[in-house]
Amino acid sequence: TLSGAALLLGAAAVAGSWLSGAVPGQAAEGSNSLLESVADTAQALGSWLIGLGFILFVTWGRRAYRDPSARRTIGILWDVGTFWPRAAHPFAPPCYAERAVPDLTWRIASWTARTGGRLVLCGHSQGSVLAASAVWQLRPATRRRVALLTYGSPLERLYGRWFPAYFGAGPLAGLSKEVHCWRNLWRATDPIGGPVRIPADGDRPEVDRGPLKDPLAYGRSARHPLPEPILGHSAYQTDPVFTEERDALLDRLPPAPLPRQTSPRRTPRHRTPRRDEPQRPQGSSGRSSG
Template sequence: VAASVAGAAARHDRAVGGPVPDLLGRLLEAMLVLGTLVVLWVVCRRGRSERRIDNRLDRAVISCLPGAALALLALAAVYAAWSRPGWVSAGSLPGDVTFRVLTVGQGALVVALTVVAFGLYRRTPEPRTVLYGLGGPAVAMLACALGGVMSGGVAQRVADWLDGSGTPGMGRASVIDGPPVLLSWQASVIPVLLVLLLVPAAVLGVRTWLAARALEPEVDQEYGQKRPDAARTRQIARIRATAALTDSAPWLLGLVSGATLLLGAAAVAGAWASGEVPGLALDGAGPFIESVAETAQSTGSWMVGFGFILFVTWGRRAYRDASARRTIGILWDVGTFWPRAAHPFAPPCYAERAVPDLASRMSGWTGRTRGRLVISGHSQGSVLAASAVWQLPAETRKRVALLTYGSPIERLYGRWFPAYFGPGPLHGLHRSVHCWRNLWRATDPIGGRVRLDDGSEPEVDRGPLRDPLVYGRTEEHPLPEPVLGHSDYQADPVFAEERAALLARLGPLLPRQADGGSGETQGSSGRSSG
């Protein structure tokens, strides 16, 4: 923003002599270029080495970037507001070409990432991998689209506010040229994208409904009810079918990303070929086509602004609504689990602190007491627990058992990050850990099986657990039991049963310790995604 504001004034001062020395504009432009180079240097340098502490870079440079950007914006505003007699504002703000270059560059990077990811998948194919290894490029494409919606929403709404009753860029009662032409073309393809997505969304909805209907007899048979309650059966079957959507979501993500890339390329081609917004570029093509183009442009423009407002509102809602906060927390946990190279400007990677601390505590306790340990983890905590067990020396690992429940370690991490949590690494963990048990439910949309049941006894996975525990009212459960889904695995009697079985498999009880302890414990990882 500072570059857009200061650039026009600096070029005017260099072209026309005036009261403002052109040296000021050159200095401000040099500071903007320097700031850009610093940001690029930070992105390329951060998190690239395990031998360098990122906190040094945080304290020295990164903490200063927001303040430096605001200071440059303030200087640019003061410089541009300097009195320049005879200078009249006309046309659009600079940055149209820059916006196009950035858009094309993002698309080219996504295509290059797609080629590389597909080559890596062909080299070591794994059927469970999301989108045949193209999950990363798909997410990158949606991230670029989200950035465009955020910036485009601000630009469109500000342009409408400045232009009064006119429509920016349409030349009809319009004073200003409006946002970049490419942004108008991109906004015009958003309604087309939504219409295209109606088909797969409808297919997914119908398939889920049919799956729920097919599950109803299984639910009645599982609970052995002589007089089943149709509403209760439908509720359980519907939740089970909906929880299975997690496994189908990557294909919908792939369709959205692919359609976004193709429609974005069409928008770039239309903007460069015509040089005008769609409503003007298609003048003379017929009343119907002109009407469709204007409607798409207008609708897309408002949808871009609405999307920006919706995104901000959703962020505010996370502070008040526990369910929204839980959903955002899950995505946040997955993102910040990885090192800083994956998220240079996000908060530090918590796994770099939590995993070594947990492994050190397990090693220290078992070494000091010679006791047995069951480390249990729920949801994201199961990933931390498994990662910590991976770090243990072989002697310590013999006295440690792993109990996971509601675990996304294979269902999400194994499919999205197969190099680290795929079948090979998980089989290696299974062979190295003394005993491992994983609990899962069919109603859980996040946790699932580990899929390491290779004939060894007992198997790693146990499930699906009953959810709800009982179908109707009983003496032990006088109130209807809720469907727990991803939460409260400890409330299931199977949890205590499996925990005791793991302790029994670790070996006989050790003599009572001097402090009165029995030499055994159950640990729980301290992080959970809900």
Template sequence: MLIAGLGWLLAVAYCTGVVYWVGNRLNPDDRVGVVPPVPVTWAGLVFGGSLLVVLGSAVHAGMLFARLRRQEYQHLSLPGRRLSAHDLRRCRDVSTFRALHRLVGEHAIRLGGWCGAALLALAALGCVAALSGTGPHRAPGSGWAALVDGAANAGDRLLGWLPVVVATLGLLVYRNDTVRRSVGVIWDVGTFWPRSAHPFAPPSYAERAVPELQTRTAGLLALPDDDPRGVAGIILSGHSQGAVICAAVLLQLPARWRRRVRFFSYGCQLTRLYGRVFPAYFGPHRLPVLADALTDRHGRTGWTNFWRETDPLGWPVPAAHRQVSVRDPEGLHPTGGEVVDPPIRNHGGYPESPEFLVERERVAGLMRGAVPSPREGVG
């Protein structure tokens, strides 16, 4: 309903803009006064104020990021380490990702909440003012009237460029990895939930992915002992949004099969993102339910969570049995005959890390059976 209402308001605004633009072109000498209606004036003022709120939030986030980056750089480049100029440059690169990890994990929800609350307050005030039928107060003979008119006109012009901005963002999604990843996070979160929660959204991929993965897992575990494809257990591995899908699968598996599953989560968003935005489903009181469901008869929880200090979308999960911190990068300079610096993998490349390989071998040994190895090319 909110999306439909926003679309309707934008359509009315653009139609009104076209009408008054044509009217001004047909009335070059201002023989007939063309005055925009009161709602259009208030819409321009509210949109201009909203841009100021967003700009202020962005500036505040930038200041926080700069402070966190300085802290991380000071921690990495301690005077006693005797680092070369190359290593100091690498420390600056690593501190950037570590600062982003802390900014998203410690401040993003708060900044987004304050910004969203301010925008909602402006929208509510704008609606009340528009419905009142009274325009902004213009004191004659003062600069306030010129300021109001200028702000309203600027807001209207900027609002007119909004479709161009959206189209440009859509183009950058195909050409820029950073923009694609940022938009992809929002898209994954929005399309995970069923359409009954937001009927104007695209179909939920979870309604297909969760049952298919559940069927595949149950099918492997249900194979008889004399079947050559039979396995003693399964390592269910989920990266980023995949960890959320795996959690939904595990909570729906029968208990007799769930005890034979070990869960690897990495780049996991269950705590800082889903746990805060959707606490009823992934809050601090819900994740222990998943951990209890994965506890075997010996009291061991089969959940290992991998995370990095450079991953802006992956954090520790207190409910998991084991927390494995993955080193990133593996070094500040090339080693072992390599000629290029070890890459900073941040949100990717977990299955190739030494910590992941060691943990997988350990868990596979505990399960005392063949564990299906991950297919090549599948993250």
């Protein structure tokens, strides 16, 4: 609500300045006292917000340099902001997905074509967005040999909410039907990843598995003398469920076709004639001299 009100107020201020050719405070002079005070407040507030934004930028930069958790949070925001091409936001930093997704697609296609094998593509956090985007680009014949395992994924929680045309319920359901099999692991303690909310469809099970147990063990025991830490968004691969689901996805993929075996060509053997068999005259291959 607050962001929407700020957006509307900013749009109105820009439109008024563009039409009148003056800043909001000057444009509202001589009008209603309430409108004039609102314009002056908005103009002063904008100046203060610019200064506050610069101070926050410097503060977060110093904190990211000293605090690994803050650096990780800023890295996540950076990954989200630089995922989309510059055509969507031309003033953003260079987009890494324009190279990462085609490279990943090429490696999947070339490996499956060369070996004829099966592949379980695992993606964590922002890597799950790259993995889903790469699977979308595969040919149907290659996609049938690929299984998708995502964990700690913001596909539905973040991308589905803010970019529904690309990662909404419809596109994610279509991806589930196009890929041979897909499983998504999530925890209730994960502030970033979550379920993708794709129900079971026929012989296809539900995509989500969760919430996973976190911490992995409660209380104290001889095996766990100290309390286990809450994992949250990290260390999904240490959970036994990860190995179980990865192996199950590999088993669900169709087996690789057997290589075609061609029998070697037999070379004719020279038969030694028997003693009682008459000898055939052999012609000369060279020119005779006479």
